[in-house]
Amino acid sequence: MANFLYLTAFSIAAAYIAARSAFPYAALIGFLIPFSYAIFLVFVYPFYFSPFRHLPEPKGAKFPWAHASEILENRNGPAYRKWMTTVPNGGMMRLRVLFNQERLLLTSPEAMKEVLVQKTYEFHKPSQPTFLFRQLLGNGILVAEGAEHKEQRKALLPAFSFRHIKELYPLFWNKARESTEEIAKASKSSSESGPEPQKAYEWASRTTLDIIGQSGLGYDFNATSNPDGKIVQNYRLIFDNEPPNFRWTFVGIWAPLELMWYLRLPPLSYGKTIADSIRSFLTKRVQEKRGLLEKDAASQIDIMSIAMKSGQFSDAEVVDQMMTFLAAGHETTASALTWAIYQLCNFPKIQDRLREELRSSLPSIKDHNSTITAQQIESLPYLNAVCNEILRFIPSVPTTVRDALVDTTIQGQFIPKGTRIFLSPWAMNTSPTLWGPDAQEFNPDRWMADGTANSGGSKNNFAFLTFLHGPRSCIGKDFAKAEFLCLLAAWIARFRVRWPEGERLDMDLHGWVTVRPGHKLPVLFEEV
Template sequence: MGLRWHAVTAISLIYAYFATSRTSVLGFLASFLVAWVVQFSLFAVWAVILYPTFFSPLSGLPEPSGNGWVMGQWRRIVDERPGGPMLDWTNSIPNNGLIRFRSLFNQERIMPVSPQALKEVLVTKNYDFTKPSEFVTGLGRLLGIGLFLAEGEEHKHQRRNLLPAFAFRHLKDLVPIFWDMSREGVLVMADKVLAEAQQNSDEEKLPPKTAVLEISDWASRMTLDIIGVTGLGRDFGATKDPDNDLAKTYNVLFSPSPQAQLLGMLQLFLPGWVVNMLPIKRNSTVGHASAEIRGLCADLIASKKRRLAAKTLDDHDILSVALESGGFTDENLVDQLMTFLAAGHETTATAMTWTIYMLCLHPEMQDRLREEVRSRLPSLDADATAAPVSALDFDHMPYLNAVCNESLRYHPPAPMSLRVSAVDTTICDQHVPKGTRVMIVPLAINRSRELWGPDAGEFKPDRWLPYFEGDKGAASGHAASNYAFLTFFHGPRSCIGQGFAKAEFACLLAAWVGRFRFELRDEKDRDEGKMKIKGIITARPADGLWVKATVLDGW
């Protein structure tokens, strides 16, 4: 889109120059403006109405009804939860693997919904589809240009050098650290609940040892500490300190403020560097926060490099493994750390938030999970050295893993992702011109009735358990295809931290449910359909998730 505006401007300048080469500057400006307005109007009619309606090679694909003349499905996309309209279209529009819909100013989007279409986009033709430049420019300030945003050969190089840090043998050694930090965090939470419970007034009518918590804030602070220790070798202390500077910085960065949404919309029409330079408070906030985080990461790298040179570095965190690989410059390592810090803790915190929500809606599942946790793991009050846990302990907890998998299916932390075709290509034999926007929607695929059956819209952990002895379908949730579970994507760009995130998630959830009983504070929140859900990288309840947490005895 930006290149087309550049062409309109260039042609207008050329026209104005030749039309007024011997007249005043005022005549030049007037000629330029007239030429620009005329060209813009003609181009707008072509791009917004004529091309998508009559001339696009994608116009024959199935699409939702009710398109606006100019705004397509934009109003619905904005009003509903991220990925919500796409979920409806996936389950209601007959298709052969692709669905087309129109966004703001009728800009075309195609959405792969069949295993074959997803396979081509994510695996066999993966590098035909890249992240849009405005996406990279916008998120690059939050995440750095690390593995998540790198493309082509640079992505291959980064992934190859980071794989050892996420190898199974390394993750297995991190599980005891995940558990110890989850245990310590829950003890801090319990002390907070008990302290507040003593101050409860009679009007609040709360049970004993109960207090109201905003659960996503606790999840964010605890996961930030865990990724700090296991990823960077630094305990940030966010769990104990609700006013922790780094935690507050990320809370501001990931808040879906109106200014953040406005800048995101402007990046559809203006170059990213222009949007980033606009004198808007959000820009200065992101710039300042990004500089602080980059400085923190640079300090950590310098410290570990000194220890590596002195041959005293024996840490097992991700940064240490990446340093020892020798495959990264200091600047690129900063980008990787920014990616791990931001995306790593935010996605797991979002998963925790939604899991607690679903367990509040299904207290019988919460009780069943608590019974398994307490029967298989040592009490949180036990001395960690005297009662160690291992990855094998969590492997032998089928219902815990089932709840985690089902929550990641039902509420994928990142419900949507966007790609653009970097070349003329095809998907399922459909010609896809260069520059076409491809919307990948884990929320829609993860709840597709075609792939998961008629109960796809139900939260059902038992789908991840064997239905009979020797049932191998439990490993995939009894879905019709492995592409039915899209939370971590697939192929060369699948989430390299999938094993890390799932192990951390299981430890944290076990500790929380083992010690607390959770209930929703407000009955109105029981209707998920009416809950306001927003986000930048991930999607959470916009107003937080407020629950009544009760400290339970006996474990």
């Protein structure tokens, strides 16, 4: 990317000099110099001078999009999964995107370990997505870098401790129970001729928004029962109209994003309005929370309260953190729950086996007074196996990106400053080298054998990359898994989910940061 920026600057300078010169061929020279440099960067440097020219790469790349064509066609994940198994490599491969810009795809645990653990702060998130996230969400833990990230993570860790999450299981169960009531009502009233399909993703998104509202802010959005609430509508607009810069990052398009943002140009203009609306709500909530903490700090156990009690954040900084947790904290789990329903529709025998375990071990989901504990949920082996396999097989965030902040190395390979690195959970999580010959099959039993409940049988921690690893791993990992377990348990205990007759759907991948079905997964919820 830096080379293309240099080319632009050089071209402008050459044109200016040519225009000011009295030399008769100055205009021609002013054109030929940047044109020749462009030819060098696009057609010569990648193949004859690049430090990555000897690395393996997938076949079939055609100019100008090269490998970006397949990334665009299949969304951000399936292509990397295919290349992982079809391109022999020693831990990394080269990809080329628009005009032969180079990217590296890491494919080995050793390479992942260097980037995510050993040299975490030598690699940072790309500037354009980070800029937009910062404008929309503020300077929260998602975009903070270096020492600032370390300080924020340390201050927020108590909110995600195992002890604190255990206290939230009854809240998760109560919201899950409430969502089953609303789904049952909607299914019964949708048609006189029988239940009509319900969009699983929409129900999942509204339920997880309610959960992060209560556990994060101590506030109930009532999104499950009211799909037309302002907050619900705001997040629906954000996720249904994902800005294109995330896609640009992967396929090699550079755009003056900062200028576009400040000029409020489409398609970014709606994002500012929505973000301001959510931020205004959270600012008022922080002010209310200050008063509650002064009266009874001990009873306030939500994430916002813990952040405020740490003394590490100003009120504005607390708002930034909550903007981050509200957006990321509900969308990723909603996607996981949706993909779980998708797979259980595909594998009804797995669904029946799971339901049998749930109904024999948990209280009735129809009992309004029922509750559960962390121990009850975590002691269900098949529930945990199904959830772990979903998180392995269809991770909500398919690929993440890092840029080299300095000249460095990965597995002895020189990595110039500015090199863009792809790390793909979609690929690593289904690598036959790490998971065996059935790696690309959905099989919860891999988590059921002796000694495999926490590993799925893989011998390497970096085989499961859903939550990343190291200092920048997902701080909400245990929170998300606990929430996911409770929601899936409630839904499957009460409903048999299945495809409408003759309407089995494909995945219809949508989104670049998180992936979810574009059709939002319309399925039948039948009470059992």
